[in-house]
Amino acid sequence: MGSGDREQASDRRQLQGRDQHSRRLRRRRHLLVPGQDPADRDGLRRGGHRGQQRQGLHRSRLGRLPRPQLRTAEQVTGLTPGRPRTQAPYGRVGSLRLCLGRNARHRLLPFPAEGTLTAEPPGKDVGHDVRLKTTPEDFVxxxxxxxxxxxKPARYRVYLLEKKGWNTADAVAAIARARRLPPGRIQYGGKKDRHAHTFQYVTIDHPADHSLSTPHYRLKAVGYATEPMAPGRVLANHFEVTVRELRPEEAARLVDGVRRVAAAGFPNYFDDQxxxxxxxxxxxxxxxMAQGRWEQALQIALTHVYPGEKSRAKARKRRLLEAxxxxxxxxxxxxxxxxxRCFAxxxxxxGGFRAALATARREEQEMWLSAWQAFLWNEVLRRLVAAAAGGDEPPAEAAGVAGPYRFARPTPELQQMVIPLPGRGMRFSDPRAGLILEDVLRERRLRPAQLEAELLPGLWLRSSPREAWVMPRSVRVDPPQPDERYPGFERVSLRFTLPRGAYATMLIKAAAH
Structure with missing residues (x-):
């Protein structure tokens, strides 16, 4: 949990604003893009830090927020209990419908179980299939x-990890096995998508050179560091994305949308990944787990079918559920x-369901918590975006596996808002977000105290600040070109830089809405 604590500390430091960030740049520390020579410290284009120092943070905990002249979530969003829920088919993005992967054809998923989401007004209609991540080179x-x-030799050896077709955790585990290292000695920043060509830095707490190369990943030693790599050390991610199988009018609309998002930004939702x-x-x-339903939690953990899981694993999980x-x-x-471990x-x-859940790998447990935490955070932002849209025109909407994503022209307050992730230590600089979170919890029959409970030994939701709005940097979009993979269609290539934690796929959804 040490790396998680360091990430939270880094997030808190980011709120100190532009002055501290500028001082760090003047010290000329390494701001590195993988694939760049470490000696080339000026190779990365540095955009301005849009955040300004935020003072007067509201220090009250959730449940003690002032209520005068503030509206309920129903008043903010214009929703009433019992209003029908609507959702566009899974994978649709504004005027586009995304298919991820070479052979991907998303089936329509059922709307989440009752109680999972609250009432949602309809969004704008959507259209044709397009393709992301046809090959790893389409998403760099x-x-x-x-x-x-x-x-100069130091405690930690620094490596450049390049990979295709593997996620970061699996690649690091494979490296640890191949080099006979304890997994804890290998530290990295962000988890990178398996359906992409990715470059990132890792550190190994061992003096030997553990460089190696396989068909799916390559580890190359590039130097030393006195401190390990950690999530808080990631400043940004640079993306090179190709969107395929576009009709000419869709390609032109996407180019215009990217330019609009470059100027106005987009909501900082957690995406389906x-x-x-x-x-x-x-x-x-x-x-x-938070509601004390330990058996149900364990059953999901052991029998849930993950996206892309092999048919053999699906069949085994079906048999486990039957038995x-x-x-x-x-x-x-x-x-x-x-x-x-669980069934033994x-x-x-x-009746030892909670004890069985505690036998999962810590990384897996943290993923369970982060998914729920991200959903609650998204739900708050979703309602704030709906309020920003006003009543004249409904917000545009893109479907997601855990609820739709809404897009509308932001208010200045929303562009500057920081919303804490639900959990221990959360503080709200804007009480509207706290009130909406209270309503979300009430609708789901949850209490604020349940967000701070120790769900498993040493495991609870940890709050950290997250900006509600993202301003991409160094955005460049090329004119549409004929798509060599899909004759008769066009492709659009774009490049941009996003801060840590922001999703490139969400930028594309915002551009296409």
């Missing part, structure tokens, strides 16, 4: 970090280490 990510890399553990019928694992409660049979069906424990302690 380079991580810019604040890490002092030197050539964050919600891999969310089950549309059974909800969030962490929310079940649920017969722990001896489940143990015979178990294949993963987590499954074997339940065979001896039939």
């Amino acid at each position: 990510v380079r991580e810019a970090v604040d890490l002092h890399i030197r050539q 964050r919600f891999g553990s969310f089950d549309p019928r059974r909800g969030f694992i962490a929310e079940q 649920w409660g017969d722990w001896a049979t489940c143990l015979d069906l178990a294949e993963t280490a987590f499954e074997r 424990l339940l065979a001896e302690q039939p």
Whole structure:
């Protein structure tokens, strides 16, 4: 949990504003984009930091916020209980419908289970399929970090990790096995998408050169550092994205949309990648835990089918669900280490569901919590965006696996707002966000105290600040070109830089709405 604490500390430091950021740049520390020579400290284009120092933060905890002249969530959004819910088919983005991957054809997913989302007014209509990430080269990510890399030997060896077709956690685990290193000695900043060509820095707490190359990833030593890599050291990510299978009018509309987003920014939603553990019928694992439904939480953790999971694993999980409660049979069906630990424990302690959840890898547990936390944060921003749209025109809407994403022209207050992630230590600089979160929790039959509870030993939701609005930097979009992969269609290539934690796919959704 040390790296998580460092990330939160870094997030708090970012709120000190432009002056501190400028001083750091003047000290000429390394702001590196992978693939760049560490000696070339000026190779990264540095855009201005738009954040300004925010003073007078509201120090009250959730539940003690002032209520005079403030409206409820229903008044803010114009919703009334019992109003029908609507959602565009999964994968649609404004006037486009995204298909991720070479052979991807998204099926329509059912709307999340009752109680998962609140009433939503309809958004604008949407249209044709387009393709992202047809090949890894269609989605290139380079991580810019604040890490002092030197050539003089130091405790940590710094490496450039380049990968395709693997996520960061799996690549790091494979490196640890190949080099016979404890996984904890390898530290990295962000988790990069498997369906992309990504470059990022990692540090290894070991003096030897552990460089290696495989068909899917390459690890190259580039120097040393006195401190390890950590999430808080990621400053930004630079993206090179190609969107394919566009009709000419759609390509022109996307180009115009990218230029609009470059000037106005977009809502800083967590995108679908964050919600891999969310089950549309059974909800969030962490929310079940917070409500004391340990068996339901464990059942989701063991039987939820993740996006892209192989058919053999799907069939095994289906059999586990059918045999649920017969722990001896489940143990015979178990294949993963987590499954074997859980069912062996339940065979001896039939009610030990919480203890079984505690046997999961810490990284997996943190993913359960982060998915639920991100959903609650998104729900607050969703309602704030609806309020910004006003009553004259409904906000544009793009569907998501855990609820729709709304887009509208922002108010100046929304562009400057910082919304804390729900959890221990949350503070609201704008009480409207806190009041909306209270309403979201009430609708889901939750209490604010449940956001601060220790869900598993040493595991709880940790709050950190997150800006509600993103201003991309160094945006460049090329004119539409004929798509060589899909004759008769066009493709659009774009490049841009986003701060840590912002999603490139969300920029494209905002541009296409």
